[in-house]
Amino acid sequence: MSWALNKVILSPYEASVFRRETLPTCDDVTVEIGFGNGEFLLDMASRNERGFCFGIEVSMTSILKAARKCLMRRLPNVRLLCGDGSFLLREFFLPESVGRVYVNFPCPWPKKRHAKRRLVTPGFVCNLAHALKVKGAFELASDERWYIEDARTCLLENPAFEVGDVLVGESSSFRTKYEEKWISMGKSIYRLKATKHVPFRVEPVVDWEVTALNVKAKRPDVWEASRLSCLCGLTGGEERFRWTFKDLFLGSQETALLQAITVDDGFEQKFYIRLVPCEGEVLIKLDDASSIYRTPAVKRSFAALAEEIERL
Numbered sequence: 001m002s003w004a005l006n007k008v009i010l011s012p013y014e015a016s017v018f019r020r021e022t023l024p025t026c027d028d029v030t031v032e033i034g035f036g037n038g039e040f041l042l043d044m045a046s047r048n049e050r051g052f053c054f055g056i057e058v059s060m061t062s063i064l065k066a067a068r069k070c071l072m073r074r075l076p077n078v079r080l081l082c083g084d085g086s087f088l089l090r091e092f093f094l095p096e097s098v099g100r101v102y103v104n105f106p107c108p109w110p111k112k113r114h115a116k117r118r119l120v121t122p123g124f125v126c127n128l129a130h131a132l133k134v135k136g137a138f139e140l141a142s143d144e145r146w147y148i149e150d151a152r153t154c155l156l157e158n159p160a161f162e163v164g165d166v167l168v169g170e171s172s173s174f175r176t177k178y179e180e181k182w183i184s185m186g187k188s189i190y191r192l193k194a195t196k197h198v199p200f201r202v203e204p205v206v207d208w209e210v211t212a213l214n215v216k217a218k219r220p221d222v223w224e225a226s227r228l229s230c231l232c233g234l235t236g237g238e239e240r241f242r243w244t245f246k247d248l249f250l251g252s253q254e255t256a257l258l259q260a261i262t263v264d265d266g267f268e269q270k271f272y273i274r275l276v277p278c279e280g281e282v283l284i285k286l287d288d289a290s291s292i293y294r295t296p297a298v299k300r301s302f303a304a305l306a307e308e309i310e311r312l
């Protein structure tokens, strides 16, 4: 990725530096979750040059496209984060610091068995209340009336919010790609606005100190590929913070690369752990090509790996 794109897209490492050095100086912060083609976000950024506009997306393709547009239009006040909007709302932003959060046409996931994938849930509403300033606002648009009604119920159940009525057919200052699509198909557009009126916080879990995750294990007597392969498929943790080790790749000179997956409150990260012999021990470290948030599940996976290697 080019240096310029890197300035717009915040990897977990860049996010930690930005969070420490720049975020405390930003007093006008707007967030859009699930920005798709990015046009709404970029329009907002072009009209609010003094404030910072953050976009959060799960799709890296959308992130790259929006970052390129942002550079072409010379918008210095946009930053993009890749990952789940609910988790990053709670973890990245300073508590009670965000002025506005927009969610435009989230995937509704209408089937009951997919309900867990919906963005606006009671957990999301807690994370939203944590990130928003008092008097900060949340705006949601959808083509599905039931989705907006469900979201309204979640917001009403949280004491932090004053929630408006569902508005039908209200025009917006800027039509998103999906809004254009639904309007061209003759569908109605529903909108909801909620304002945070009392303080509310939850407990974030990411460790933003950029310290190395290295741990060491006593080296097993014989360093054999066959013995390491039993690490594959190991899984552990408890309900909120879980980890699994997947494939193992053996390199030359006794080094190995182990694929890990961690899940913290539903937030999944995939990365590689490097195992390197070091002064009679095994050094367990994050592979240089992996960029991750330091979550409880990540830390636990490293500690568990050291224990497992000592047991080999």
Ligand SMILES: C[S@@+](CC[C@H](N)C(=O)[O-])C[C@H]1O[C@@H](n2cnc3c(N)ncnc32)[C@H](O)[C@@H]1O
Pocket: 033, 034, 035, 036, 037, 056, 057, 058, 059, 062, 083, 084, 085, 086, 103, 104, 105, 106, 107, 119, 176, 177, 178, 179
């Ligand atoms: C239906 S599209 C709407 C895109 C855009 N807001 C619009 O109105 O044109 C939903 C977008 O949300 C993104 N998305 C889905 N779940 C998400 C999540 N948990 N966090 C952040 N983005 C998410 C998808 O990748 C997709 O780009």
